[in-house]
Amino acid sequence: MKNLYFLKNKLQTTTFIILAMIPVFVDSYYVNNISFFMLWTFIALSLSLIWGKGGILSFGQAAFFGLAGYSFGIIGINFADVFGVGVWSVILALIITGIFGLIVGYFLFYGGIYDVFVGIVTLSITLVFETFMSQTAGPEWTVGIARLNGFNGMQGMPSIGINLFGHNFEALDNKGYYVILALAVLAIYLLDKLANSKFGLVLSASKEDRLRVQSLGYNVKKVHMLTFAISSVLAGMSGILYTNWGGFITPESMGLVSAALPVVYCAASGKNNFFAVFLGTILLVWISQELAINGRQFALIFMGLLLVIATRYFPDGMFLFFIDLLKKITQKVIGN
Amino acid sequence: MSESILNINKIKKTFGGFTAVKDVDLKVNRGEIRFIIGPNGAGKSTLFKLIIGHLKPDYGDVIFKSEYLNKLDLHQRIKKGIGLKFQAPSIFNEMTVLENLEVAANETNLEKYDDFIKRFGFFEEKNSLAGDLSHGKKQWLDIALASISNPDLVLLDEPTAGLSFEETKKTGEIIKYLNKQGTTFLIVEHDMEILKQIATTVSVLHLGAMFVEGTPESVLKNKDVAKIYLGVS
Amino acid sequence: MVLLFNIIFQVTDAISFLLLSAIGLAVIFGMMKIINLAHGEFITVGAYGTVVTAKMGLPLPIAMACGVLVTVIFGFILERLIIRYIYGRPLDSVVATWGISLIVSQAFLIIFGPSTEGLKSPLGSFQVGDYSFSEYRILLIFVSFLILVLLYLLFMKSSFGTLARATIEKPVTSSALGVDVQKVYTITFCIGAGLAGLTGALYIPTMTAVPSLGQAFIVSAFVSVVTAGASPFVGLVPAAAFLGSFQTGITFFYHATIGLIGLLFAVIMIIRFLPSGFSGLIKRGR
Numbered sequence: 001m002k003n004l005y006f007l008k009n010k011l012q013t014t015t016f017i018i019l020a021m022i023p024v025f026v027d028s029y030y031v032n033n034i035s036f037f038m039l040w041t042f043i044a045l046s047l048s049l050i051w052g053k054g055g056i057l058s059f060g061q062a063a064f065f066g067l068a069g070y071s072f073g074i075i076g077i078n079f080a081d082v083f084g085v086g087v088w089s090v091i092l093a094l095i096i097t098g099i100f101g102l103i104v105g106y107f108l109f110y111g112g113i114y115d116v117f118v119g120i121v122t123l124s125i126t127l128v129f130e131t132f133m134s135q136t137a138g139p140e141w142t143v144g145i146a147r148l149n150g151f152n153g154m155q156g157m158p159s160i161g162i163n164l165f166g167h168n169f170e171a172l173d174n175k176g177y178y179v180i181l182a183l184a185v186l187a188i189y190l191l192d193k194l195a196n197s198k199f200g201l202v203l204s205a206s207k208e209d210r211l212r213v214q215s216l217g218y219n220v221k222k223v224h225m226l227t228f229a230i231s232s233v234l235a236g237m238s239g240i241l242y243t244n245w246g247g248f249i250t251p252e253s254m255g256l257v258s259a260a261l262p263v264v265y266c267a268a269s270g271k272n273n274f275f276a277v278f279l280g281t282i283l284l285v286w287i288s289q290e291l292a293i294n295g296r297q298f299a300l301i302f303m304g305l306l307l308v309i310a311t312r313y314f315p316d317g318m319f320l321f322f323i324d325l326l327k328k329i330t331q332k333v334i335g336n
Numbered sequence: 337m338s339e340s341i342l343n344i345n346k347i348k349k350t351f352g353g354f355t356a357v358k359d360v361d362l363k364v365n366r367g368e369i370r371f372i373i374g375p376n377g378a379g380k381s382t383l384f385k386l387i388i389g390h391l392k393p394d395y396g397d398v399i400f401k402s403e404y405l406n407k408l409d410l411h412q413r414i415k416k417g418i419g420l421k422f423q424a425p426s427i428f429n430e431m432t433v434l435e436n437l438e439v440a441a442n443e444t445n446l447e448k449y450d451d452f453i454k455r456f457g458f459f460e461e462k463n464s465l466a467g468d469l470s471h472g473k474k475q476w477l478d479i480a481l482a483s484i485s486n487p488d489l490v491l492l493d494e495p496t497a498g499l500s501f502e503e504t505k506k507t508g509e510i511i512k513y514l515n516k517q518g519t520t521f522l523i524v525e526h527d528m529e530i531l532k533q534i535a536t537t538v539s540v541l542h543l544g545a546m547f548v549e550g551t552p553e554s555v556l557k558n559k560d561v562a563k564i565y566l567g568v569s
Numbered sequence: 570m571v572l573l574f575n576i577i578f579q580v581t582d583a584i585s586f587l588l589l590s591a592i593g594l595a596v597i598f599g600m601m602k603i604i605n606l607a608h609g610e611f612i613t614v615g616a617y618g619t620v621v622t623a624k625m626g627l628p629l630p631i632a633m634a635c636g637v638l639v640t641v642i643f644g645f646i647l648e649r650l651i652i653r654y655i656y657g658r659p660l661d662s663v664v665a666t667w668g669i670s671l672i673v674s675q676a677f678l679i680i681f682g683p684s685t686e687g688l689k690s691p692l693g694s695f696q697v698g699d700y701s702f703s704e705y706r707i708l709l710i711f712v713s714f715l716i717l718v719l720l721y722l723l724f725m726k727s728s729f730g731t732l733a734r735a736t737i738e739k740p741v742t743s744s745a746l747g748v749d750v751q752k753v754y755t756i757t758f759c760i761g762a763g764l765a766g767l768t769g770a771l772y773i774p775t776m777t778a779v780p781s782l783g784q785a786f787i788v789s790a791f792v793s794v795v796t797a798g799a800s801p802f803v804g805l806v807p808a809a810a811f812l813g814s815f816q817t818g819i820t821f822f823y824h825a826t827i828g829l830i831g832l833l834f835a836v837i838m839i840i841r842f843l844p845s846g847f848s849g850l851i852k853r854g855r
Binding site: 051057107111112113115116117119120121124125127128131132134135256260263264267295297298300301303304305306307308310311312315 | 604659665668675676678788826
């Protein structure tokens with residue numbers, strides 16, 4: 001038990017160091033791409049928290065992704081000339097998303113909605129968002145001076161960054177590589193801490209037997225609502241970084257496929273392990289991009305196959321399986 | 337000290353046309369080990385669920401330490417100082433014994449509970465998965481979960497279900513020990529051996545109503561009680 | 570008067586669409602509790618099966634039967650390879666069937682291309698005032714109710730139906746009584762698949778054959794089955810009636826997109842406030 005943790009920690013630290021050094025050695029074209037792959041890890045982590053640790057499958061992460069992205073854009077466009085907008089638009093967008101996450105969480109868990117119905121309700125919410133935003137094409141659809149722009153999406157928002165002491169720090173170098181990496185490391189660190197805390201223990205127990213946890217004096221609905229809110233903020237982080245990376249956000253980010261992607265990343269990587277999900281997501285987004293070059297169909301078929309194989313043969317996630325395998329092989333080699 | 341810790345007043349519960357519990361009064365005093373017995377269908381489980389808040393009564397009150405519990409949810413009632421164990425062992429199989437206890441005690445450092453754990457007999461298995469324990473040890477873990485936070489009143493629903501003769505006796509000893517530390521017990525049971533071993537007072541339910549109450553000796557000698565068990569009402 | 574006829578037609582057409590979308594899923598999700606996100610793809614298989622065989626020269630009803638047959642075989646293969654390993658794991662069935670749905674829909678795209686020439690609607694149309702109505706769609710309204718009655722008889726009144734329901738509810742007990750539980754599951758799943766294929770076969774003369782045609786049905790299907798509640802064959806008609814009227818009403822006053830949003834909103838409210846669906850309401854009323 002202890003050995004696995006130590007190994008995991010060494011693996012984690014090594015990976016982060018390698019990732020930090022990549023921009024030094026690698027061409028900026030590739031670095032920009034890796035930034036893109038990394039920004040998706042937050043929404044995958046968000047699902048890992050609520051599904052892997054909490055046992056609740058939500059298809060609503062895409063809704064928070066979109067909500068945060070659009071909020072970031074709307075605030076940024078409307079206050080483009082205000083000092084520090086590139087920072088506090090992010091914070092404000094996350095707060096808005098978190099509040100919405102709390103509200104949805106309250107509606108779900110205090111309303112007694114659990115199991116597969118959470119999936120149906122959250123998917124419905126996501127689709128309502130997408131459907132609604134898709135028909136906001138006309139010029140009357142604006143928030144302040146920001147046009148929602150319907151199906152084509154919103155663009156023209158200022159990027160993440162801040163103008164300090166006359167110097168422009170923008171998360172545009174390498175498309176914000178270090179900002180994203182730093183945030184990811186922070187997120188994984190905080191999530192690990194949460195999972196090992198009293199809260200995390202109660203959450204794990206609730207996954208197994210909600211009634212028993214209630215009979216030990218805990219307000220399980222509150223625990224789930226808070227977890228849901230935290231995961232909504234994480235999903236929103238991906239949305240903001242995505243909007244920043246490409247300079248736009250569209251309703252498609254809240255469509256059926258978008259709602260399913262974090263599920264793919266989590267299920268295939270190993271939803272119970274935050275680091276596995278982090279690495280797995282980067283790999284999977286990369287692979288699907290490579291496949292999409294030959295046609296989006298192939299990328300989606302690959303995703304589908306992953307889902308089926310992962311569920312059928314590797315319920316704990318394929319990534320973890322391979323890490324374990326690697327560990328066993330290296331132990332055998334070192335042992336000799 | 338015979339101050340009342342739990343007071344059930346005229347509690348009634350019907351399901352459709354069927355009255356499961358009718359006008360039951362129950363008064364449990366501090367320090368008691370109270371047994372609730374009765375033949376199948378007597379309403380014991382329903383009464384249990386009404387006390388903990390799993391079911392809402394048609395009318396009647398549940399009063400704990402002079403406070404009305406009627407409007408409180410399950411977890412809120414527990415926080416007032418109640419420990420509880422359901423009939424089937426509901427421990428967290430995917431977590432270790434220690435983690436199970438950490439959740440119940442709401443603490444991550446359990447050093448001061450070492451004695452407690454030793455008394456229950458799974459000190460060796462501290463770090464094993466709870467799911468790997470034998471059935472008897474699972475029941476004891478479940479009782480431990482109910483009692484580790486030192487509640488005033490512990491409710492047990494058939495704690496000896498599926499236990500062997502020796503295990504049942506050991507369970508009685510554990511309950512007696514905790515009772516000496518100040519915990520009041522309300523136990524729904526079928527097993528007469530453990531009743532004889534530890535009960536201070538016995539309440540007999542029959543067809544949803546309180547039939548008779550008294551010391552274990554008087555109840556066990558009562559011919560009418562024997563009759564209701566044999567189906568001659 | 571003409572307006573009234575139009576409204577009645579719109580509502581019953583919407584209701585029958587919901588019913589037919591839901592029948593296959595009512596068996597697989599409603600009865601077997603397997604969340605089948607590949608339901609749309611079953612419909613697509615039935616539709617394409619019909620188109621392909623009709624193009625080979627077979628008369629339409631036979632082509633439709635072939636479409637259903639292909640879907641049953643498809644369902645059988647899926648059950649053997651994947652589904653039987655995820656019984657009792659509802660969240661995993663979501664994930665696995667979503668994967669199947671992705672694979673099949675994209676495979677159709679690759680094999681058949683973005684659109685295939687469809688079939689002509691077999692019957693004509695008739696005029697009432699300014700509006701013209703498809704005779705075929707009116708036929709479908711009757712067919713949908715007929716199928717539902719047959720399903721009700723099959724699962725609620727026949728001996729197979731009783732056996733299936735008992736096995737699904739208590740597989741261990743049934744097994745102890747000598748029932749081949751796996752066989753019952755497989756047959757029931759194939760019936761569900763076949764019904765979905767039938768939906769595709771019936772509707773394809775009114776649609777273009779695109780690989781994503783199943784998507785048009787899946788939201789309606791889930792919404793109807795969830796609203797129907799625990800006893801799908803009891804609750805499905807009132808559920809479809811309620812949702813169909815609600816959706817048509819909203820579409821009438823606004824437009825189709827808002828109608829869809831209204832539908833999704835309705836299902837959210839029903840899950841929250843009427844968790845046992847319409848069949849729960851009916852049972853309570855008894």
